[in-house]
Amino acid sequence: MKILNIYRSEPDSTTKTLVEIVTRDRDSDSFFLNTDTTPNYDKLVDMIFEADQTICWW
Amino acid sequence: MSYKKVCLMYRHKDYAVDGIRSALGLAVENMYAYGVVLDTELETFDENTQESIEMLRDMEGDIFSTIPANVEKNGLTAITLEELGEKLREMTHIVPYGIK
Amino acid sequence: MAKSLGIFVTTQESLPHVLGITKAAKAKGSNVKIFFTWIATHSTKDPLFPLICEIADDVSICVDSYKKQGYDINDIPPGLTAKKMATQAQHGIIIEDFDCYLSL
Numbered sequence: 001m002k003i004l005n006i007y008r009s010e011p012d013s014t015t016k017t018l019v020e021i022v023t024r025d026r027d028s029d030s031f032f033l034n035t036d037t038t039p040n041y042d043k044l045v046d047m048i049f050e051a052d053q054t055i056c057w058w
Numbered sequence: 059m060s061y062k063k064v065c066l067m068y069r070h071k072d073y074a075v076d077g078i079r080s081a082l083g084l085a086v087e088n089m090y091a092y093g094v095v096l097d098t099e100l101e102t103f104d105e106n107t108q109e110s111i112e113m114l115r116d117m118e119g120d121i122f123s124t125i126p127a128n129v130e131k132n133g134l135t136a137i138t139l140e141e142l143g144e145k146l147r148e149m150t151h152i153v154p155y156g157i158k
Numbered sequence: 159m160a161k162s163l164g165i166f167v168t169t170q171e172s173l174p175h176v177l178g179i180t181k182a183a184k185a186k187g188s189n190v191k192i193f194f195t196w197i198a199t200h201s202t203k204d205p206l207f208p209l210i211c212e213i214a215d216d217v218s219i220c221v222d223s224y225k226k227q228g229y230d231i232n233d234i235p236p237g238l239t240a241k242k243m244a245t246q247a248q249h250g251i252i253i254e255d256f257d258c259y260l261s262l
Contacts, residue, residue, distance in 0.1 A: 008172065008262070009158065014069075014096060014139060021143025022152070033175055041178035045186060048179075048258050049161045053150070056261050058069060058158035062253050073168065076196040076223065083246025089253065151253055153261045156168050156197070 002027040004051035006044070008058055009034050015057050022055070062089040064151040067142075071098045073156030075107055078121055080155070082110045085117040092149075094142055095123040095134060097158070103132050162189040164252030165260045167198040172262035177206050179260070180214050191216040191256060193248040199224040202235035211237025218242040 003023050007030065011019065019028075031047055033039050033056075048054050066081050068074040074095050084091040091114065103111070111121050111133075122137040123129055129136045137145070146152050163183045167176055176192065183190050192214050194201055199219050201207055211217045221243035225231050234240060253259060 006260075008169075008175075012158075015154075017139050018143050018146060021140065022146045024147075039175070039178065041175075041182035042185070045163075045179060045182040045188070048163065048260060049186075049188075051258075053152070054258065054260055055152045056154065058154045058156075064253060073196065076226075077168075080195060080246055080249065084250055084253070087247060087250030087254070089250065151259055153166065153168075155261070157171065 002029070002050065002052050004028070004047050004054045005030045006054065006056040007032050007034060008056060011057060019057070062150045063092075063148060064089055064153065065092045065094065065146055065149045066153040066155045067094045067096060068155050069097045069158040070156050071100055074098065074100055075103070077155040078107060078110055078114075081119060081121070082114050085114050085119045091117075091119040092145070093121040094137065095121070095125060095128050096139075097125070099125055099127045100132060108132075160187040161257035162191075162255075163258045163260065164256030165190065165192045165262060166249055166252055167192060167194045167201065167262050168196060169262065170198055170200050172198075173201045173204055173206050173210075175262055177210050177213075179262075180210055184213055189256075190214045191248075191252055193218050193220070193244075193252055195220040195246070195249070196223045197227065199227050199229070202238070207235060208237035218244040218248045220244065220246060220248075
């Protein structure tokens with residue numbers, strides 16, 4: 001099971017706790033949308049296609 | 059056929075009530091649908107929202123909250139953040155709804 | 159063949175991301191369906207919205223949300239048709255029938 005965590009803003013303690021539990025003993029990757037430059041959407045779509053589950057956190 | 063299990067989570071009060079309606083919409087489509095209110099204390103629900111939650115519970119879904127006031131005032135089911143994390147592991151779809 | 163992608167939009171702020179991801183997914187040959195709900199229905203007034211409708215395979219909005227956000231349901235946003243002023247069942251279709259799921 002591979003999980004992709006996408007973040008729309010800087011993860012706070014609530015998000016971090018949930019991510020830690022959800023990804024425990026599982027493969028995971030992360031992608032940040034809250035960057036100063038335009039995100040690499042091409043790479044993001046590849047990562048979404050490769051993941052078994054994508055979670056886009058607040 | 060395996061049924062989808064979906065958990066929607068709401069952290070901002072402006073999104074919670076509609077998010078509950080959204081969970082009900084999925085339960086009607088034959089999915090296990092859950093909602094969780096985090097961070098925010100909500101006003102007492104109107105009759106429509108109370109009915110939506112009752113219907114959702116009739117369809118084996120539920121609305122939880124990590125905030126005791128929402129449990130007391132609106133009858134939401136209590137859950138801790140750690141319990142929520144464990145519950146999310148069973149979900150096929152996890153939806154952080156709206157903004158925080 | 160590229161996987162299909164369903165996007166459930168609950169925030170207005172994500173609209174540029176919806177466009178960027180839709181463009182990238184379409185360039186890879188993906189089938190993309192998007193559903194806007196609640197406060198995100200304000201996005202229908204953004205100039206990016208008709209562009210997204212043009213690129214994606216299917217775009218619909220929750221008509222009940224649109225009405226509750228203060229719009230007239232007969233005022234159909236550019237890029238949509240009356241049939242695309244829809245219900246939460248569209249979210250159900252995204253979950254059931256699409257390979258990949260994204261909420262924004």
